[in-house]
Structure formats: structure tokens, C-alpha cells
Amino acid sequence: MKLTVYGKTYIEKAIHYKVLFTCDYIELYLKTVLILLVVGICSFFFWLLFTYWKERWLTIGLSLQVFAPYIHLGSISMMVMVAWPVAFYVIHLEGEAKIRRYKITSNERRRNKMCNMITKLRALQVAVVLPFFLILLCLYVVPWGNHSPCIQEKDKLGPKPSFFGHRGAPMLGPENTMMSFEKAVEEGAFGLESDVQISYDKVPFLMHDYNLRRTTNIMEVLPNASLRNPTVFYWDFLSTLNAGRWFSHSWIRPFYHMKPLSEADREKASKQKIPKLMELLKLAQREKKLVIFDLNAPPPRHPARYSYIHLVVSEILDSQIEQHLIAWLPGSERDYIKDRAPGFQHVGTFYTLEELAKQNITRINVDYKRLYYNGLREYKAANISINLYIINEPWLFSLAWCSRIQSVTTDNIQVLNKINHPYYFMTPNFYILMWILLDCASAVFIVAIFYFHW
Template sequence: TSNEHNGFDWVVFLGTGVWFFWSLVLLSLFWILAIYMSLLLCLEVRIFILFSQILILLVVGICSFFFWLLFTYWKERWLTIGLSLQVFAPYIHLGSISMMVMVAWPVAFYVIHLEGEAKIRRYKITSNERRRNKMCNMITKLRALQVAVVLPFFLILLCLYVVPWGNHSPCIQEKDKLGPKPSFFGHRGAPMLGPENTMMSFEKAVEEGAFGLESDVHISMDRVPFLMHDYDLRRTTNIREVLPNASLKHPGFFGWYFLSTLNAGKWFSHSWVKPFYHMKPLSEADREKASKQKIPKFMELLKLAQREKKLVIFDLNVPPRQHPARSAYIQIAVREILDSQIEQHLIIWLPGSQREYVRSRAPGFQHIGRLFTIEQLTKQNITRINVDYKRLFYNGLREYKAANININLYVINEPWLFSLAWCSRIQSVTTDNIQVLNKINHPYYFMVSWLSRLFFHIWLGDLRTWVTISAKSCHLLPVKGAPANQLTATEPIFLISVEQVDWVEPTAFNRKQLNFRDCLDFFVS
């Protein structure tokens, strides 16, 4: 899913130090190689066969390596496939059924053609032993071809019939049971409209109607809380131009005076590689404003939230070892919040350390937890959790909803994922794409339940028809042991006439005019 592209690009950046759309590069490369190998197999190209074999082995090896990485380190990413099926499965099923209906007629006519060929070959058998064996082999091949065509078709059809039993989609429900639209937390502000974790980004999020603002907080060497996500300054500042030898240094080991001199916007406004591949071009005014952004203090975000009456949720990063504030970073953050004079109910406290101290100093903070058990949340008096959206795959977090625990999902950027969260009655989501998601007034791919019931009855009718046809086909099978050169009582021959097969002996069967019932029985069988 494209919802994970930015995260993948960030992980590759940590290893390479180069920001690029690595996810798109890999996907495009794999698509090109897959198409190339498919053409080789279909066209049976023998030119450069050694090169092609090496390329195929290389592609298989690379794909196996990446699958191993996904299964080992990112195995939870596979849950996105399950979530996508919860949304798209009903529509994929309807489309597949329609396609199978259209394919059924060509398959049926082709099988009938093979049946006619087999009958012709069977009646053509003579007393010549060698020719008889050759004809028998040809009949066997025709029968095998029939099985090769019909068996996969019926297996796919059977799977499509079984799919509705295991399909559960939150987007299939009555309109009056649809929950309210989830609220939005701007993930590092509005990072598609301004440089992440800058005041411009947070102001853009407020303009787009954000319910709350999400950020990441570090503590400087002189104990000043500031906003920064990464564990170095390479990606979002000009540290490589100012102090290249210290570009890999943890941002917490710098003083605030030096940090305040760094530019935190040119990477966003003037770089030819944007942080998101589908973000819109900036206006000239926004480009100029973005190029002048600096690293903001935590206090600046709190002042903005107080003025606009927005909630604030933040990750408080633990200072590295040998940092002077490592043992007191919780106290520093709480003091900064209290000094800002912001209403305490606007603060959503996420850090799990020293909650009792935080409650004693600021009893008005709203505490939010991770994916703990309900017993742990109840014991800590927490009524809100902050969860990765992929956890929605497990029963839709139903037990937490039953316990009246509010759920915030992160990070949701795609409309279909937001629609799934809406249909699942999620209270809020954290997003990079607030300017798009906020314009959605009704969940995508929503299906009222009466349509699903109608579809279910149609499915039952199709299932009964399939069983009836199968039983009829078994009933109309030729009688076992009948002579090869004679017709059984139920064997249709309307495709064959004596004039077409002059080698048939007149005594084998008498030419007759078939009625409509005979033709119908043939098609059914």
C-alpha cells in the first residue's frame, strides 16, 4: 500500500543517507522485470538465453531476499493486505463473479468442441491395432485437455462461492449505524503543505481543520525542549552545509543557540526530491515561507495550540546516555507545559514513564496509552489508546470499544484506510494527508446492509443452480461399459452428421433429427 511508502523511504534513508522515492523505484523495477520474464515465457524467446536465465535467477533471488526481510523485520506490514481485503473484498468478489460469468460461455463452447472432437476420434477407431492405439492416445489427450480447462474453472468458481462465508467488512452496515467522522491529528503538522515539525506546518494543519497537533520532542544540552523527529539533523536541516562533521550527531547533544541557527525548510522548498511523491506543488508565497523555517521550541507549539484551542499529543524522546537531562527529561517537559499556561485538558500525555509524578503536577492532562491490556489501562485510569492502524486487523479492536476506550490510529494517509477507520467507529486518526482526508464527507466503498443481503440471496440461488447442474451432469453421463462405436441412450450427437463423417458405418447409428430437449440436455451435461 502507498500508505507505507514514506516509512519505507525513511528506513532506507537511515541506511544510505540519501532521500529518494526508493519504494517507487523498487516497485517499478519489479514490475518491469516481471513483465520481461512473462514475455520471455509466453514468446519462448531463445535469443540471449544465458543472459535471460541469469536475469531470472537474479530476480528470484532478490525477491526472495526482500520477502525474507518483510517476513523477518516487517511482518506486521502484511496485515495491510488483510485490511485492504476488508474494504475491497465485496467489490472484488462481485467483479470476479461477473468475469467468471463472461468466461463461462467460451469455456463451455470450447469444452463442447473438445467433446465433439473426442466423439469423432472414438467413432473413427478401426480394426487396425496400431491406428487404434494412436486414436486412443489422441482421445486421452483430448480428455486431459478437457480436465485441464474445466477443473481450474470449477475450482476458482468454488472458491468464489466460499468467499462470502469468510468475508467480514466493517463498511457493510446500515447508514444509521455509521459512527461519526473521526477527528484528525496533524502528524508533525501538515507535512505535505509545509516542512514537518515547523510552525508553518502546524499553522497549515490548523487551517485545514485539525482537531489536534502531533509532534516529537527532544531536549537540548541546555535543557530546552525542541521539535525534531529524527535522531540526527541530516534530513530536515542544513547541518551538512554548516557543520558536516557533526551531521550524524544526536540533536540532543547540541545547544539551543546552535539549533536555532539551522535552516529547517530549504530541504522542503528547494529540494528536487519532495518528502511525498504525490504532494502538490507549493505556491510562490509558501515556497518563500518554507525556505525561512527554523527548528521551533516546544513552547512555540504550545502557544499556538493554546491560541487555537487545539489538542497536543507528542512523543517525548529519551535523551541519549551522557546527556545531562537524561534523568530529568520528564520534569523538564512538564515544567515547559505548565510555563506555557496552556489549558491542561488540551495536553494528551503519551510517555509512559512517571505517570504518577505527571498526575501530581498536572492533574488535568489527558493520559493516553499504547496497546496495553484493558486491565492495565483500567488500573492506570487511561481511557484512550494510541495504536498503529494495522492493529485494526485483529477484530477491529472490538474489546477496547466495548470497554469505552477511545482509539487513535496512526498513521493513516490513504482515503480507503480512513474510510475503514470511519466504518470501524474509530474516534480519531493521525495523518500526513489532512488536506485530502478532511474533504471526505462519506466513507468510500460503503455498502448498505440490504445490498449485502440481496447479494447473499443471489449467491444462494447461484449455489443451488450450480448444485442442480452438477447433479444433472452426473445423471447424464454415458453408461459405463457401452461400446465405443455405439451411442448410449443419453449421448447427444447433434454436432455430427453422417455426411461429415463418411467413415461411420451405416449400421453404427441411424441418422435422426434431434429435438429441442436433446439439445438442452446436451448443453446442461
């Protein structure tokens, strides 16, 4: 009976341990699956962010060039506030370690247990204090490696960049209409930027999109053809479409920061039509404004498919505009254009310096995010004028100004033109003074906080 009891006890223990082992195994398996699932989901979301938000990351990098000095000074102030809970926790751990040290007895096992606990408490103290002071040390010395274009001497600041009105002034009037270009002129634009397409009967007109749905009333007039390319229509039809009601009467504003239109402007906008290129050229000639445009090639089988550049050049020359007011951006057939219209100012994109020199181009038109890489230093050193697009935010315009950029293309000319000095501008001496004062003050406060808790 005793053996049976012992045997039964042994079997029960074996079953008990087997159940525990099985539960531990299942728990470990579930934790592994959960970790892999979390890693997979995080990896997927990071892939999405880096794939579809690539442009946003570049903008964040640019913003650091402007805000880094302020983030640095603000981070030191934040570390002073964080020092209070860190000091409280570290001193609390020190108190625990002292109490356990006093409780150590002669019992070897108990002594070892107490020593292990004290060691863990010390390790926890180091794990809390060491990162805190390492981060603080980095913040104290980070200005030595910090470069911000907006930290410079006042006498080295370049002139304020000029403005190209992007499709006119699209926050004040419907884009690519005469009202929009007139508003840009009123706001002091240096040049007017647009997009040129060719109608089926070879009339150059102003339109950005590859269909007419967004900026005209074609859905009311000819809904079945609303997705067709604008160049497949004759000018007689295009000229009848309304190109402003979408802007003036829509409850969705085209731009978030756009101010409400006055009643007169609302009425004027609602009557806008698609303009010819000739109308823009006459306005530019009258107001002595530069004209720059993207020229879209007509689709295959279009009557002007292979002659659209010659057609547009002839239109420009027929308008009698002064040739130096044309900033020619399209890259095709430059030799023909230089021969036919030698006074045009040729504008490149991100060509190499050798290509620019070969084609005698002294101005480039590039995406503002290129500033993120090297500030376009090579082009500035070669005396190449730089135009950046699309600059709408005051901080971004301030960065372009501090970087000695000559001109910007903007939707927000009415705001940027009122900026008389770059935002977030600091002289090096002022920044160094603030840095040293804040370092000293924060060190005194942090020492005082630790001393108080001790």
C-alpha cells in the same frame, strides 16, 4: 564374416544405447539442478518479501476488508469472460473424442490406443472444467463468509474520526515547524502531534530525527557535526538553523501526492526555524487544540538524562496551557505526572485492558495495522478511545471510519478532512441484491456460452 557383422552390429547397438542412456541421465541431472535452482531462488525471494515487506502484507490484508465485496463482484464478471475460451476448448476436446471414437477398428492394439487417447481427452476436459466450476461455485457462495466493516446500515455508521496533524501538516509546510502546525489548525485538526527533544542546555524543542541532516541546513553550517544527535547542541546554535529550505526548494518532494506550494507559502517555508516546545503549547492554548508528542530520552551523559520528564512537565505547566489539552503519551513516571499535573489526559499504547484500567487510561495510540487482526474490538467494547497512526490514504481512513475509530494521526489532513462519507460504503441489502443479480446473470450467460459452442 556373418558373426563379425552381427558382433559389430551388437556392439554398435550397445554403444548407441549407452550414449542414449548417458544423454538421458545428463538431461535428467540438468533438469533436477534447474528445478532445485528455481525453487531456491523463489524461496529466497519469498523470504525477502515476507521479511522486509511484512508491513506491506498487513496493509494488503486490510485493503481486502474494504475491497473484498468489489473484488467478489468483479471476479464473477471475470469468470463470465473466461467462460468463452473454456467452453471453446472443452467443446473442441469433445469433438476430438468423438472423431477418435468413430475411428476405433477391430484391431485390438489400435483399439486400445484409441481408447487411451479418448480417456486422456476426457481427463483433460475434467481438468479444465472442474476447477472453473469450483471457482465459480466458491464465488457464488463467498458472501456468506465475507465480513467488511464498510458493509453496514447507514444509521450504525459512527461519527467521522477526528484528526491529529502528524508533525503538523507536513504536506503543506515543513514538518515540526510553526508553519506546519498553523496549517494543520487551518485545516481543522483536532490535535497536534510532534516529537520533543532536549538541547544540551535543557531547552525542549521539536525534532523527530536523531541527526539534523534531513530537515535543517546543518550541512552548510557545520558539516562535520551533521550526524551528531541534536541533543548535544546548545539552543543558541539550534535556533540559528534553517528548518524549511529543504522543504520549499528541494526538487525531491517529501510526499508523492504533495501539491506544489504557492509562492507565498514557499517564501514562508524557506524561513522556518526549529521551534521550542513552548511555541507549540502557546499555539495549542490559543486555538484550543490537543497536544500529543513522543518524548525522546537524551543520550547518556546528557545533563537532562535523568530529569527530562520533570523538565518537560515544568515547561508545559509554565506555558499556562489548560491541562486537559495535553494528551500525555510517554509511559515513564506516570505517578509523578498524575501528582504534578492531574489534568493531563493519559494515553497508552497497546497495553492490556487490565493495565489500562489500573492506570486509569481511556485512550490508546496504536499503529493502524492492528486493525488487521481483530479490529480492536476488545478496546472498543471497554469504551477505550482509539487513535490510529499514520492514516494517509482515503480508503484507509474510510476503513477506520467504518470501524468506529475515534481519531487518526495523518500527514494528509487537507485531503482527508474533505471526505464527508466513507468510500466503498454499502448497505447489506444493496450488497445482497447485487450478489443475487450478478449470480443469476452470470449463470445464464455461462450456460448460453456453453450451449453456443456445443
